[in-house]
Amino acid sequence: MRFWTECWQFYRQFREQYHTTGAIMPSGRALARAMTRPMRKLAGPRRILEVGPGTGAVTEEIVRQLRRGDQLDLVEINGDFVAFLEQRFSEEPTFRRRRSQTRILHSPLQDVPGEHEYDIVISGLPLNNFSLELVDELYRSYERLLKPEGTLTYFEYAWIRDLKMPFVGAEERERLTKLTHYLTAKIRRYQIDDEMVLLNVPPAVARHLRFGG
Numbered sequence: 001m002r003f004w005t006e007c008w009q010f011y012r013q014f015r016e017q018y019h020t021t022g023a024i025m026p027s028g029r030a031l032a033r034a035m036t037r038p039m040r041k042l043a044g045p046r047r048i049l050e051v052g053p054g055t056g057a058v059t060e061e062i063v064r065q066l067r068r069g070d071q072l073d074l075v076e077i078n079g080d081f082v083a084f085l086e087q088r089f090s091e092e093p094t095f096r097r098r099r100s101q102t103r104i105l106h107s108p109l110q111d112v113p114g115e116h117e118y119d120i121v122i123s124g125l126p127l128n129n130f131s132l133e134l135v136d137e138l139y140r141s142y143e144r145l146l147k148p149e150g151t152l153t154y155f156e157y158a159w160i161r162d163l164k165m166p167f168v169g170a171e172e173r174e175r176l177t178k179l180t181h182y183l184t185a186k187i188r189r190y191q192i193d194d195e196m197v198l199l200n201v202p203p204a205v206a207r208h209l210r211f212g213g
């Protein structure tokens with residue numbers, strides 16, 4: 001993919017749909033590698049769900065690692081991103097090769113049906129933008145859709161809540177504080193590994209969690 005085309009599309013959605021897009025530019029290759037680490041540890045066939053693929057920065061790394069027999073579902077809430085992804089899957093050889101193993105679902109994660117469907121969930125959702133109620137709903141969807149021994153991987157920008165705190169009003173500070181407590185409790189209970197990725201703009205932490213198994 002032409003790097004600047006992808007960045008431009010992402011930036012447009014950042015301007016038009018800030019709340020759900022949550023970032024100014026797509027993830028870099030180093031972060032995409034960190035996000036797909038569980039794939040490299042699991043023998044196939046694997047069922048993988050990517051949540052919030054956006055322009056496909058992490059998807060590109062996923063399709064590179066996909067093997068025959070694997071199944072990939074992408075769930076994306078933004079119709080413009082869905083159209084962009086469809087185009088990549090029809091035009092770019094790395095994507096086209098895996099088209100028959102991939103479904104693109106235009107939907108919010110919360111509406112994806114099923115229970116214990118996936119071995120791996122890789123999520124780019126900008127949790128820090130959302131209310132505590134929505135984050136809880138999204139977490140319940142991750143748990144419902146993952147097999148008990150499956151792995152959830154998501155990223156957050158490093159130190160982002162602490163960096164924002166001094167610059168926001170009381171209401172936003174309260175939201176961020178509640179979110180920090182909620183997410184820290186989940187991380188303490190379920191995180192099995194994490195990885196700081198400094199080679200990303202901005203630097204990010206990839207977190208790997210397992211709910212059971």
Ligand SMILES: C[S@@+](CC[C@H](N)C(=O)[O-])C[C@H]1O[C@@H](n2cnc3c(N)ncnc32)[C@H](O)[C@@H]1O
Nearest residue numbers: 020023026027052053054057077078108109124
């Ligand atoms: C920070 S961007 C990440 C994009 C891409 N994964 C990356 O790393 O460059 C967040 C993505 O999540 C999508 N999104 C937000 N809320 C969603 C939801 N409830 N269900 C599915 N996708 C959602 C946005 O449209 C956007 O594509």
